[in-house]
Amino acid sequence: MSEIEVVRDVAALAERAANLFLTAAQEAVFSRGTFSVALAGGSTPLRMYDLLAGDPYTLAIEWSKVHLFWGDERCVPPTHADSNYLQTAAHLISRLDIPMKNIHRIQGELPPIQAAAEYQAELQHYFGANPVFDLVLLGLGPDGHTASLFPGTQALEEKEKWVAAVPHSTPPPPLVDRVSLTLPVLNASRQVLFLVAGAEKADVVARIFKSPSGEPLLPAQRVCPNPGRLTRLLDVAAMGKLDRM
Numbered sequence: 001m002s003e004i005e006v007v008r009d010v011a012a013l014a015e016r017a018a019n020l021f022l023t024a025a026q027e028a029v030f031s032r033g034t035f036s037v038a039l040a041g042g043s044t045p046l047r048m049y050d051l052l053a054g055d056p057y058t059l060a061i062e063w064s065k066v067h068l069f070w071g072d073e074r075c076v077p078p079t080h081a082d083s084n085y086l087q088t089a090a091h092l093i094s095r096l097d098i099p100m101k102n103i104h105r106i107q108g109e110l111p112p113i114q115a116a117a118e119y120q121a122e123l124q125h126y127f128g129a130n131p132v133f134d135l136v137l138l139g140l141g142p143d144g145h146t147a148s149l150f151p152g153t154q155a156l157e158e159k160e161k162w163v164a165a166v167p168h169s170t171p172p173p174p175l176v177d178r179v180s181l182t183l184p185v186l187n188a189s190r191q192v193l194f195l196v197a198g199a200e201k202a203d204v205v206a207r208i209f210k211s212p213s214g215e216p217l218l219p220a221q222r223v224c225p226n227p228g229r230l231t232r233l234l235d236v237a238a239m240g241k242l243d244r245m
């Protein structure tokens with residue numbers, strides 16, 4: 001099942017995304033006793049993380065039953081400004097009462113191939129044979145990438161591994177190697193929630209929604225969870241190049 005929701009602006013997007021996170025968390029904890037979520041990097045989700053770190057979310061979510069993972073990470077130390085972990089720690093984790101054992105960080109300080117192998121082992125330890133996240137948060141880059149699955153890369157075509165090391169030396173920045181979940185894992189999740197805001201995304205959003213026939217699919221277009229649910233949450237500015245839906 002696939003849904004598109006358009007909201008007024010970045011503030012409304014953060015509020016809606018936090019509410020969807022809460023619903024997914026409550027459903028997962030009620031049904032399975034835990035909630036596994038892969039967080040998105042980049043800047044778009046940060047306002048949502050700030051909301052989740054405050055009322056009513058701190059009390060409405062049983063954080064002791066929430067397991068935080070990442071969809072991708074830059075190969076930098078967790079203290080580096082480009083670290084997705086650092087940003088999440090500042091906006092969310094540092095303000096939550098959540099056990100450290102529930103934080104499943106990608107070790108960006110390691111060489112990419114080793115970091116990917118360590119993260120895959122962490123996923124196998126948690127999920128067993130089949131990694132099925134309750135929720136995966138994803139952003140959208142201006143080139144159509146998502147997580148660290150960039151157009152034309154080997155990682156995008158990975159069919160077996162759950163985690164890939166991604167050499168990355170071309171725009172968009174930061175031009176550092178990455179570690180990323182692969183499409184098989186993203187598409188196995190119970191729900192994927194794309195968060196897309198701002199006029200700078202209007203061109204790529206228009207390309208995705210108009211999807212000229214014969215054009216190769218962009219990485220974000222290849223995220224099609226099945227039987228999981230795909231929700232694409234965008235603000236009006238990101239929809240700016242589409243006259244009507």
Ligand code: 6PG
Pocket residue numbers: 040041042043044045071072073074084138139140141142145146147148
């Ligand atoms: C990363 C992200 C990446 C991000 C998009 C959108 O590590 O950079 O995983 O996929 O979500 O590039 O980034 P913004 O939200 O900053 O526009």
